[in-house]
Amino acid sequence: MKEYFLIILGGLLINNFVLVKFYGICPFLGVSKKTDTALGMGMAVTFVMALASVFAYVIYEYLLVPFELTYLKTIAFILVIASLVQIVEMVIKRFSPTLYQALGVYLPLITTNCAVLGVAMLNTEAIKIGAAEVTVNLFGAFLNGAFSGLGFTLAIVLLAGVREKLARADVPKAFQGFPITLMAAAIMAMAFSAFSSLAF
Amino acid sequence: MLAIQISGILIPAAILLAVAALFALVIVVLSRKLSVEENEREKEVLSHLAGANCGACGYPGCSGFAKALCEGKAQLSDCSATPKEGKQEIGKILGVAADGEDTVAVVRCNGGSHCQSKYEYQGYGDCRTAELLAGGRKACPVGCIGLGTCTDVCPNYAIDVGEEGFAVVDREKCTSCGLCIRNCPKKLIDRIPRSARVYIACSNDCRGKDVKELCSSGCLGCTLCSKVCESGAITMKNNLPVFDYSKCTGCLKCVEKCPVHCIKEVKE
CATH class of the missing domain: 3.30.70.20 (Alpha-Beta Plaits)
Structure with missing residues (x-):
């Protein structure tokens, strides 16, 4: 039980994908102008990350490890994720046109989001969470994917909130746009790095 | 020796190929089964839009805008990225005056x-x-x-x-x-x-x-x-x-x- 708790906490805060591990910076900066689109993107990434970690774990554990082909994991995971996003897109388009409309172009873009590949890769090794180390099983992989995705959502929604306020602030010309956004992100990252001192 | 080397390449390649083929098969089957009938008009309108997916019109991407156009919810003038020629074509498809307002x-x-x-x-x-x-x-x-x-x-x-x-x-x-x-x-x-x-x-x-x-x-x-x-x-x-x-x-x-x-x- 304690392991699962650690994975949840690690994904959300301690090993926050964006602010501590610096994965998925592209959508983090690109889709964080408004909180509602940021939330949409976050939920889409969460969904794909949870699914991808399960599928990648199955492929890794039951195909690559028995054949001693673990060095193929990068290319295999890329294959899995790209196909998965295609399938997810088709399924969503068929069964929930509203969700498909809301996600729009973000869904195919997730294929190239390194956070998704990152979580699949991390699941193959022991995960460091604060002082503890956890090796994941299938359920752990799912939890890690889902809660890392939620951690991504948390970070992107927080930044979107900051950027909405910044749009109305009197920012010096040299700092307008991305410079001030990156500075805000850096301060958030410093705040999040404090979670790494949590000990269990 | 050579045989070992070849099999060391062939087996991983075969496995990867098998996984890829499996996914390809699933995608093909699913795309047949789950194919959604797309509105021909929407498709045609979409082909004339700028395709920048900038979102300035307030719809999720150009496809969302094309849908709204066909349903009469959006105005052509909401899009600033599409050139005039494209708008005229869309005007013909939709049967409205092409944004023509000078x-x-x-x-x-x-x-x-x-x-x-x-x-x-x-x-x-x-x-x-x-x-x-x-x-x-x-x-x-x-x-x-x-x-x-x-x-x-x-x-x-x-x-x-x-x-x-x-x-x-x-x-x-x-x-x-x-x-x-x-x-x-x-x-x-x-x-x-x-x-x-x-x-x-x-x-x-x-x-x-x-x-x-x-x-x-x-x-x-x-x-x-x-x-x-x-x-x-x-x-x-x-x-x-x-x-x-x-x-x-x-x-x-x-x-x-x-x-x-x-x-x-x-x-x-």
């Missing part, structure tokens, strides 16, 4: 010499450099600086700073290319339909008392124009009138009634 630029300020100065500006420079010095020489934060950046950038010599000290557009020459709109540091230049008869030539949205202290021809937000308008084409927003040109009959009552004469009649 536009012309107008300057949303008639302050000039009526507007007080913050300081005397002497020497070289245009509006963009003057803007860097405490926001220009005019006391009004959204007043035309009158140093002619728009004149400099206009390829058609269609805009000039008149004797009264604010820029004026020559409708005959203006092609609505938008260069002045992009270069005006005060963002005072705007497009209106070419058929429009009147426009508001002030951008100051402060309260009437504050405007009056700065400029004798600034909009006071008195709402007289919206009250005198019989067709209900004028609504007040942030102390400024907003014109709905589809309702405007061109009676010019608002122009007569405006106490500071900041609603201008467009002279043909």
